[in-house]
Amino acid sequence: MANQWVNQAIGKIEADFQRSADTHLIKLTLPALSGIDIYLKDESTHPTGSLKHRLARSLFLYGLCNGWIQEQTTIIESSSGSTAVSEAYFARLLGLPFIAVMPKSTAKKKVQQIEFYGGQCHFVDHSSEIYAESQRLAKELNGHYMDQFTYAERATDWRGNNNIANAIFDQMQKEPHPTPTWIVMSPGTGGTSATIGRYIRYQQETTQLCVVDPENSVFFDYFKTGDTTLTCDNGSRIEGIGRPRAEPSFIPGVVDHMIKVDDAASIACIRLLEKSIGRKTGPSTGTNLYGVLMLAKQMQQNQQQGSIVTLLCDAGERYLDTYYNDEWVANNIGDTSEYEALLSPFFNDD
Incomplete structure (x- = not known):
């Protein structure tokens, strides 16, 4: 049954790509x-209005195909805004909770867009704090930390x-x-x-x-x-x-x-x-x-x-x-x- 949900999730992302x-x-x-x-x-x-739409799609497919994302998995990302906006879009597409860990200085419009797609924003004081806080939240919630800063170079063919x-x-x-x-x-x-x-x-x-x-x-x-x-x-x-x-x-x-x-x-x-x-x-x-x-x-x-x-x-x-x-x-x-x-x-x- 788990594979059935993953198959359906990948199908939704691929259909979204086909429409674009x-x-x-x-x-x-x-x-x-x-x-x-x-x-x-x-x-x-x-x-979702930015280059990061491509990255978010790739990261979701990468996580799904690696078995890291399952039904009801909470998705956590460290982001200054645009990646989080795009990932919130795909999380909503798959019916998954999404939390963006970001500096307090992030543009208000991006925060509003993340929330529009059903995501939550979790703020830190300095951009250097986003990594550890994302890992902490993922562990606490038994979620998946997307970690764009590690996987961006390998998620895209x-x-x-x-x-x-x-x-x-x-x-x-x-x-x-x-x-x-x-x-x-x-x-x-x-x-x-x-x-x-x-x-x-x-x-x-x-x-x-x-x-x-x-x-x-x-x-x-x-x-x-x-x-x-x-x-x-x-x-x-x-x-x-x-x-x-x-x-x-x-x-x-x-x-x-x-x-x-x-x-x-x-x-x-x-x-x-x-x-x-x-x-x-x-x-x-x-x-x-x-x-x-x-x-x-x-x-x-x-x-x-x-x-x-x-x-x-x-x-x-x-x-x-x-x-x-x-x-x-x-x-x-x-x-x-x-x-x-x-x-x-x-x-x-x-």
């Missing part, structure tokens, strides 16, 4: 970068099977430069960069993977030093990416290049991007875009043409009370005007 189309690849027109085509893979159009890298290369086929020179990604768990990097190598593509890391995150230093014991005291101010420790799902060996991005640059980018595409995007998209612009500038200086693909990770409407609130930005991020002035020529028509 892939996400759009948006061409960003920047006349200042003539000969360099930039694309945004718009992950905000998933049912990186060889193909409609993963995000597979989709990007398929959608680029009819573009002027169908094989991207670069794909740019920011790490939260590191799972998406692992999938993309492995896929590039498996398919023997010439594309290079650049990972962009915000302030208050150890991924950049981990990439440079290989030191798995690195930690930082403060949590990332760019919600959803950057971690205070070297997460098991971050695989530095598949990354070709990393760029450290100031938080003010990330916010400047989403403000400029909004003027260009008429839409608000989440702050991690700003981190991604800054990396894209730096690589494009380098390509231009080298008189190189080509394409760069990055991710629009989620919509900005989740962050109206934070990254799109001038007072909050001034108090928590600082002055972004210097970066807006520095980057605005990329977006000008002349």
Whole structure:
């Protein structure tokens, strides 16, 4: 009977996937970068509004197929928001209780979305506390700790099977430069960069993977030093990416290049991007875009043409009370005007 419920659960998830189309690849027109085509893979159009919808689906299938998730299993996840929103969606689909362990600073809109899907939010003071508290709750409730920071890199089939890298290369086929020179990604768990990097190598593509890391995150230093014991005291101010420790799902060996991005640059980018595409995007998209612009500038200086693909990770409407609130930005991020002035020529028509 247990297998019958698992079979039904997997069937529900697969049916949900079958009802969904892939996400759009948006061409960003920047006349200042003539000969360099930039694309945004718009992950905000998933049912739960972010890139993490893919991860949540994979983690549930992984847990079900491993026998970790059974009927009535309480699902626990450590998350700053988007993964928890998506996992709450799938937990409701399967009729399972869901608890998200997250920092108190998580955007209110994400908390509301988790609760909308029937999940509970369990808050901690600092992002470094989410791991131990999730493990404690799982043990106390005899539940399953999804642990995205460990399993994100292995829950998705990186060889193909409609993963995000597979989709990007398929959608680029009819573009002027169908094989991207670069794909740019920011790490939260590191799972998406692992999938993309492995896929590039498996398919023997010439594309290079650049990972962009915000302030208050150890991924950049981990990439440079290989030191798995690195930690930082403060949590990332760019919600959803950057971690205070070297997460098991971050695989530095598949990354070709990393760029450290100031938080003010990330916010400047989403403000400029909004003027260009008429839409608000989440702050991690700003981190991604800054990396894209730096690589494009380098390509231009080298008189190189080509394409760069990055991710629009989620919509900005989740962050109206934070990254799109001038007072909050001034108090928590600082002055972004210097970066807006520095980057605005990329977006000008002349």
